[in-house]
Amino acid sequence: MRAITIPTPGDASALVLDEVPTPEITADEVLVQVAAAGVNRADLMQRRGFYPPPPGTSTYPGLEVSGTVSALGSGVTGWSVGDKVCALLSGGGYAEQVAVPAAQLLPVPDGISLIDAAALPEVACTVWSNVFMTANLQPGQTVLIHGGSSGIGTMAIQLAAALGARIAVTAGTSEKLEACRALGAEILINYREQDFVEVLADATQGLGADVILDNIGAKYLARNVSALAVNGRLVIIGLQGGVKGELDIGALLQKSAAVIATSLRGRPAAEKAAIVAAVREHVWPLIESALVKPVVHRTFPLALAADAHRELEASSNVGKVLLTT
Numbered sequence: 001m002r003a004i005t006i007p008t009p010g011d012a013s014a015l016v017l018d019e020v021p022t023p024e025i026t027a028d029e030v031l032v033q034v035a036a037a038g039v040n041r042a043d044l045m046q047r048r049g050f051y052p053p054p055p056g057t058s059t060y061p062g063l064e065v066s067g068t069v070s071a072l073g074s075g076v077t078g079w080s081v082g083d084k085v086c087a088l089l090s091g092g093g094y095a096e097q098v099a100v101p102a103a104q105l106l107p108v109p110d111g112i113s114l115i116d117a118a119a120l121p122e123v124a125c126t127v128w129s130n131v132f133m134t135a136n137l138q139p140g141q142t143v144l145i146h147g148g149s150s151g152i153g154t155m156a157i158q159l160a161a162a163l164g165a166r167i168a169v170t171a172g173t174s175e176k177l178e179a180c181r182a183l184g185a186e187i188l189i190n191y192r193e194q195d196f197v198e199v200l201a202d203a204t205q206g207l208g209a210d211v212i213l214d215n216i217g218a219k220y221l222a223r224n225v226s227a228l229a230v231n232g233r234l235v236i237i238g239l240q241g242g243v244k245g246e247l248d249i250g251a252l253l254q255k256s257a258a259v260i261a262t263s264l265r266g267r268p269a270a271e272k273a274a275i276v277a278a279v280r281e282h283v284w285p286l287i288e289s290a291l292v293k294p295v296v297h298r299t300f301p302l303a304l305a306a307d308a309h310r311e312l313e314a315s316s317n318v319g320k321v322l323l324t325t
């Protein structure tokens, strides 16, 4: 089969389309004939040599796919050859076939195309696990979503809107902020021109955000703590603004607030399975009733994976970039 490999880490041209062996499946895995793979910011880091796959997983990039089940491990129940699925992966998605733990499979939701389904697993699992399972966002609470037009942001806005939360977002252009508004965001903050702490304070009578979903890390740490409400929860999922910052524990203590950082890829298989099951129970019905939809910016053929990476690096996307086999 063909897959994208990274013989030498580097810029987008480091991605090479290669002939590689078909993956073998274990008893609790299925083989998926890939239709499409999602491109994630983590893939860019892996390509540059900064985010190695966990031990024992595929070395090819790709954290999510959609496709058709083509073979079943001896211990797999509940799935059949020919099923249309999408899946959360630890790697290996930029390929024509991939081995997937059966517990990380999801059916393609009713009403969603096989290709578009590849836009769902990583963002649905990341947002559900962080904003809802960990930060416990409640109806009527305010959530600040940094990078609102990102793949993650577009899913977070829609899920928070479906819950009945009040949504603030940051983005770098007015066009992206309008896209966020169309998805359900109310408080729109251009991070290049405005201070999100001030705008949020004005919009919430000084109360701040109950939950913040942050992709920036160190550069926003102090301001995120300032923007938190009493009992607020800051969940850091990205480090685009650096890894080391100074935490004002006094400010945190006065608010009885929490700072949490998580990574989906590194979690044990049982935790991933629990997240996938929760997403199937809570998020899939919202997608099947068209309250929440995959937001696909652009699709590239697998052979043009380098162009797909350049698109994400240029931040010209609203929503997800996909590769098709």
Ligand SMILES: NC(=O)c1ccc[n+]([C@@H]2O[C@H](COP(=O)([O-])OP(=O)(O)OC[C@H]3O[C@@H](n4cnc5c(N)ncnc54)[C@H](OP(=O)(O)O)[C@@H]3O)[C@@H](O)[C@H]2O)c1
Pocket: 039, 040, 041, 042, 122, 126, 146, 147, 148, 149, 150, 151, 152, 153, 170, 171, 172, 173, 176, 191, 215, 216, 236, 237, 238, 239, 240, 262, 263, 264, 265, 312, 315, 316, 317, 319
């Ligand atoms: N921990 C986990 O388990 C996990 C899982 C999935 C994703 N993530 C992380 O989630 C983030 C989003 O992932 P993605 O794949 O959806 O990426 P993406 O579509 O490439 O989005 C990146 C976003 O970062 C925004 N951004 C850049 N500088 C910013 C700033 N100073 N303030 C606010 N936003 C800024 C960009 O906004 P503009 O385009 O408007 O500049 C863009 O929306 C990434 O950091 C990724 O690593 C983490």
